[in-house]
Amino acid sequence: MAAIVLRVLGGVGGGYGIAALSTMLLSTSLPMPKAEAVLTASMASFAIFAGAIVWAFAARSVARAWLGLAIPAALLALALLIPGSGA
Amino acid sequence: MKDGFRQSMAWLHTWSGLLVGWVLFAVFLTGTAAYLRPEISHWMRPEIAAATPGPRDAEVAVAAMQALAPNSPSWFISLPEPRDTSIRVFWRDPTAEGRGFRSAVLDAATGQPVAARDTLGGEFFYRFHFQLHYMSAFWGRWIVSICTMFMLVAIVSGIITHRRIFADFFTFRPAKGQRSWLDGHNLCAVLALPYHLMITYTGLVIFMLMTMPWGIERAYPNQRGAFNAEVFGNAPPRRPLGQPAPLVPIAPLVEQARQQWQGGALGRLQVSNPNDASATIQLIRDDAERLSYNPQSMTFSGATGALLSTRGEGGPAAETRGVMYGLHIGRFAGPLLRGLFVLAGLAGTVMVATGCVLWAVKQRQQAAKKGQPGFGTRLAEHLNVATIAGLPFAMAAFFWANRLLPQDMAQRGAWEVHVFFLAWGFCALHPLLRPRRQAWVEQFALGAAAFALLPVLNLLLTQRHLGASLVAGDWVRFWFDLGLLGCAAVLGFLAWKVARHPATASRTRAAAVPRPARATS
Structure with a gap:
């Protein structure tokens, strides 16, 4: 039961986080006008969210599931901190 | 979840579907009814006779508004269409407190207000399917959006669970208890699978700027207005100048718009500050003519008739969003395609229903071995x-x-x-x-x-x-x-x-x- 709760938390919370971070990064880094980039990134975000949830339940162990969510989230956050990644 | 990928996906499919299944059923069924919104509204106002849309509808509507609300700061006029043949008007009431709106239904032939019964008509099912009722639109939209995300996860995990999508097209074994429910569920799911994916994903996209606002926050910090102006072309409202100026005749403007749209029909008009020197007339193309829901419009000065701005197609991403929006609401569809949309929507409704029933049937069969459910x-x-x-x-x-x-x-x-x-x-x-x-x-x-x-x-x-x-x-x-x-x-x-x-x-x-x-x- 605890394992399932952890997967749900990871999938929903972590998944939304990754979707939000990727939307922020793509909104300012896609090679197109700014408003277009925001729309493209936002439209893609739900596919990323769904993918993250599937991963949270597909991974062999809870630890792997969380690691697989934490690493992309950290990389996205780092990329957002780099000056020049947008506003 | 050590027992393999497919089992864990089956678990995810069951629970993501079941937990919000009853909300999804209501959303699917009322959403399907919303494809017939104009027809339902027409049927629910039996006082209104069917008319035929004519070339003079815009003139009739503007003349009617001059009589009804000459001092209103804004008029919103929906012209008749074959599916709902009355003129609908909204206007801001200058005497009302705040943003008071008034509305009327006009006879397309005479422009006279029709004393139709007070009803929400098809609008009720339409609104309920994305924002529920007895709660603020904000919370309703969030709840439906979250349930829609569950639906997307249920669809994706359902597809992964399946090995034999094509064979399920032709598989139905009736009167075999749980097996029949599963067959029925699979049949509704795979027959209209592209529709289910489309309607779910586009549903999320329609409210994405509410549920996923982080791109705007990052690219337009505290400038949501600027983003809206860039994407949706909402010009800032003009203040009335206080100099009376009669509104120019509407017919030549409509003709100019027709030429601009290569024969496209006018769907809606929006008039700001009528009878003032600052008046603007915005002509908006009928959205039933185009796949994309991004409106095409032309804005004229109401005092001189000069063309102020034209809004055509947006960028590729804006048009993609517009097409997703348009696909979801299906306004572009002719009678045959609309019938197909209704059938696909019903297939989705049955898919959700059979999923919920299947779960209960399965539980009861297991309980029958052990004792009470x-x-x-x-x-x-x-x-x-x-x-x-x-x-x-x-x-x-x-x-x-x-x-x-x-x-x-x-x-x-x-x-x-x-x-x-x-x-x-x-x-x-x-x-x-x-x-x-x-x-x-x-x-x-x-x-x-x-x-x-x-x-x-x-x-x-x-x-x-x-x-x-x-x-x-x-x-x-x-x-x-x-x-x-x-x-x-x-x-x-x-x-x-x-x-x-x-x-x-x-x-x-x-x-x-x-x-x-x-x-x-």
Whole structure:
């Protein structure tokens, strides 16, 4: 039961986080006008969210599931901190 | 979840679907009804005769508004279309506090306001399917968006769970208990799979700027207005100058717009500060003509008739969003394609319903080996009856209220909606008092009777019954009455099916024990 709760938390919370971070990064880094980039990134975000949830339940162990969510989230956050990644 | 990828996806599919299944059923069914929003609105206002849209509609509408609200700061005019042939107008009331709006339905031939009964019409199902009711639009939209995300996860994990998508097209083994429910669920799911994916994903996209605002926050920090202006082309409102200036004739502007749109029809008009030197007239193209819902429009000065701005196609991403929006609401679809959309929407509704029933059937079969079914199973069974059989009856009750509530009743439109929820509330309590199978049979039968009697009620209470519609060539009302009889037939069939089915008898639990396994192909 605890394992399932952890997967749900990871999938929903972590998944939304990754979707939000990727939307922020793509909104300012896609090679197109700014408003277009925001729309493209936002439209893609739900596919990323769904993918993250599937991963949270597909991974062999809870630890792997969380690691697989934490690493992309950290990389996205780092990329957002780099000056020049947008506003 | 050590038992493999497919099992974990099956688990995810079951729970993401079941937890919000009842909300999804209501969203799917009322959303399907929303494809017929203009037809429902037309049927629910029997005072209005069917007319034929003509080339002078815009002139008639503007002249009517000059009489109705010459001092209003803004007019919003929807012109007649073949599906709903009256002129609808909204205007900001200058004497009302705050942003008070008033509205009227105008006869397209004369421009006179029609004394139609107060009703939300098809607008109710349309609004309910994305923002529910009795709560703020904000919370309703969030709840529906979250449920839609569950739906997306259920679809994706459902596809992964499946090995044999193509074979399921042709697989239905009736009268075999759980196996039949699974076949039915798979059949509805795979037959309209592209539709289910499309409608779910585009539903999320429609509210994405609310649920996923982080791109705007990052790229336009504290400049949401700038983003909106760039994407949606919302020009800042012009302040009235206080210099009276008569509004230019509308016909030449409409002709100019027609040429700009290569013969495209005008759908809506928006007039700001009429009869002032700062007046603007915005002509918006009919959205039934284009796949993308991004409006094409031309804005003219109301005092001089000079073209101020033109809005055509946006960038590729903006048009993609517009097409997703357009695909979801299906306004572009002609009668045949719209019929297909309705069928696909019903397939989605049945998919959700069979999914919920399948879960309960499975639980009961497992419980039959161990003893009494648990609280969860009984709760799911209760909600299944109240939602799957109860909602259609509540929708029929809404139409009954439309015909029976007194014309001059205060808050009449709101009361039609209250009746809908009272009927649904009754269906939510009714299974507590009745054995399970009886509850299904009675609610389906009640729904069937309610739908079947609506055309009769129409004959007794209005001048627009089936025969009159046929003679007048009012095809919307004619097909609508027949459609009501069709709904009655479907619900009646379901009631008959459940009543006849031995395995659902709650009293004879022995019958629910799985029969000796037969060879399955």
